[in-house]
Amino acid sequence: MPVLCDRLLKLKEIFNSKFGSIPKFYVRAPGRVNIIEQDMLIAVEPVKTHTLQLANTNPLYPDFSTSANNIQIDRTNPLWHNYFLCGFKGIQEHFGLSNLTGMNCLVDGNIPPSSGLSSSSALVCCAGLVTLTVLGMNLSKVELAEICAKSERYIGTEGGGMDQSISFLAEEGTAKLIEFSPLRATDVKLPSGAVFVIANSCVEMNKAATSHFNVRVMECRLAAKLLAKYKSLQWDKVLRLEEVQTELGISLEEMLLVTEDALHSEPYSPEEICKCLGISLEELRTQILSPNTQDVLIFKLYQRAKHVYSEAARVLQFKKICEEAPDNIVQLLGELMNQSHKSCRDMYECSCPELDQLVDICRKFGAPGSRLTGAGWGGCTVSIVPADKLPSFLANVQEAYYQRSNRSLVPEKQSLFVTKPGGGALVFLEA
Numbered sequence: 001m002p003v004l005c006d007r008l009l010k011l012k013e014i015f016n017s018k019f020g021s022i023p024k025f026y027v028r029a030p031g032r033v034n035i036i037e038q039d040m041l042i043a044v045e046p047v048k049t050h051t052l053q054l055a056n057t058n059p060l061y062p063d064f065s066t067s068a069n070n071i072q073i074d075r076t077n078p079l080w081h082n083y084f085l086c087g088f089k090g091i092q093e094h095f096g097l098s099n100l101t102g103m104n105c106l107v108d109g110n111i112p113p114s115s116g117l118s119s120s121s122a123l124v125c126c127a128g129l130v131t132l133t134v135l136g137m138n139l140s141k142v143e144l145a146e147i148c149a150k151s152e153r154y155i156g157t158e159g160g161g162m163d164q165s166i167s168f169l170a171e172e173g174t175a176k177l178i179e180f181s182p183l184r185a186t187d188v189k190l191p192s193g194a195v196f197v198i199a200n201s202c203v204e205m206n207k208a209a210t211s212h213f214n215v216r217v218m219e220c221r222l223a224a225k226l227l228a229k230y231k232s233l234q235w236d237k238v239l240r241l242e243e244v245q246t247e248l249g250i251s252l253e254e255m256l257l258v259t260e261d262a263l264h265s266e267p268y269s270p271e272e273i274c275k276c277l278g279i280s281l282e283e284l285r286t287q288i289l290s291p292n293t294q295d296v297l298i299f300k301l302y303q304r305a306k307h308v309y310s311e312a313a314r315v316l317q318f319k320k321i322c323e324e325a326p327d328n329i330v331q332l333l334g335e336l337m338n339q340s341h342k343s344c345r346d347m348y349e350c351s352c353p354e355l356d357q358l359v360d361i362c363r364k365f366g367a368p369g370s371r372l373t374g375a376g377w378g379g380c381t382v383s384i385v386p387a388d389k390l391p392s393f394l395a396n397v398q399e400a401y402y403q404r405s406n407r408s409l410v411p412e413k414q415s416l417f418v419t420k421p422g423g424g425a426l427v428f429l430e431a
């Protein structure tokens with residue numbers, strides 16, 4: 001891996017000029033739609049003091065230093081070092097440690113930030129693995145993924161855990177189906193005649209600095225509670241839509257029918273939700289909603305639940321098609337990706353005009369399927385492209401989306417590239 005090797009040498013040099021010493025080890029963790037050369041890389045040296053010093057090769061991210069015994073995560077202003085602190089604190093708390101040793105860390109990331117490729121989770125996971133290694137402790141990949149999923153929530157985003165799971169459980173050469181309760185990853189063999197291309201809309205959306213993401217999580221949470229109540233389940237403990245399905249022991253298709261019976265397509269007001277659940281507005285705010293969604297006035301419960309259950313069904317269909325590998329596999333997978341984008345756009349409302357335009361351009365130039373990837377509201381699309389059409393696809397999309405505007409200012413490599421499944425997070429010793 002010559003590219004990685006160059007990066008390690010560069011990191012060693014910058015580390016030496018910052019901290020006056022040589023890193024003891026390095027940790028890397030990939031983003032999601034996991035790409036071998038796009039990852040978070042951290043050079044680490046444990047120190048005898050209790051000071052945690054963080055530096056970054058990118059001058060946009062200023063140096064930071066804190067006592068390892070007093071970690072404060074600022075969710076009102078999610079500066080970069082807070083993501084590191086999430087992973088650090090998660091491991092610290094897991095082992096019940098209060099007196100952690102300090103370290104010097106130099107971070108070098110090349111995942112486009114706030115673009116739906118999970119740069120944030122790669123940083124949290126990398127920091128978690130760094131901390132574990134410094135402590136000389138061991139955890140399984142699944143445990144690490146669960147701890148990091150939980151600890152990224154310290155930043156204020158109510159993420160589900162998909163990003164952290166794939167960052168640890170990824171394996172080179174195979175896509176993974178991620179399932180929860182219990183967390184597990186199953187291989188999905190992608191078709192050999194096609195490639196997956198990531199195209200960045202160049203619209204950035206920081207998930208912790210805005211409330212869009214959490215509003216959707218809360219809408220899903222409320223929809224789950226109303227569905228549970230409708231089906232006479234114990235609704236107060238229910239947080240996720242999947243739990244209702246599991247509890248009822250029915251298929252996703254049946255769950256879609258229940259949703260149609262139980263919920264109406266007109267948006268719900270906080271008052272109506274309180275009435276349905278038999279709780280006060282105060283209880284809704286303090287016991288169910290997150291701090292940054294307290295003042296939301298409109299909840300589209302029906303649309304969000306329909307999106308989530310239909311998307312889950314599409315994921316299973318995608319896996320089934322990959323297993324059966326029919327002749328028109330690329331076409332079929334592409335159609336599912338198109339349906340997925342439509343549902344994200346119309347039912348979950350997490351797309352944006354630039355993403356819709358980019359998806360259209362990708363389809364026009366030979367992708368049987370194209371959709372937004374990650375949380376949405378900006379960031380990247382992923383398209384399935386028959387391998388023989390790749391050169392013309394790249395050239396045409398480059399011309400139609402990037403060259404026609406000042407978007408080509410973004411380095412080309414970060415805007416439009418082919419991706420294949422890469423390996424998960426790991427520790428290594430030498431540059």
Ligand code: ADP
Pocket residue numbers: 056058061078079080081083107108109110111112113114115116117118119120121123205206207208374379
């Ligand atoms: P994403 O979709 O990439 O996960 P988020 O909005 O969740 O987007 O997180 C983006 C944040 O992650 C950035 O604002 C920054 O604080 C942090 N981040 C991303 N890349 C780096 C990096 N190379 N170094 C330090 N922090 C980074």
Ligand code: MG
Pocket residue numbers: 118119120121207
């Ligand atoms: Mg993120």
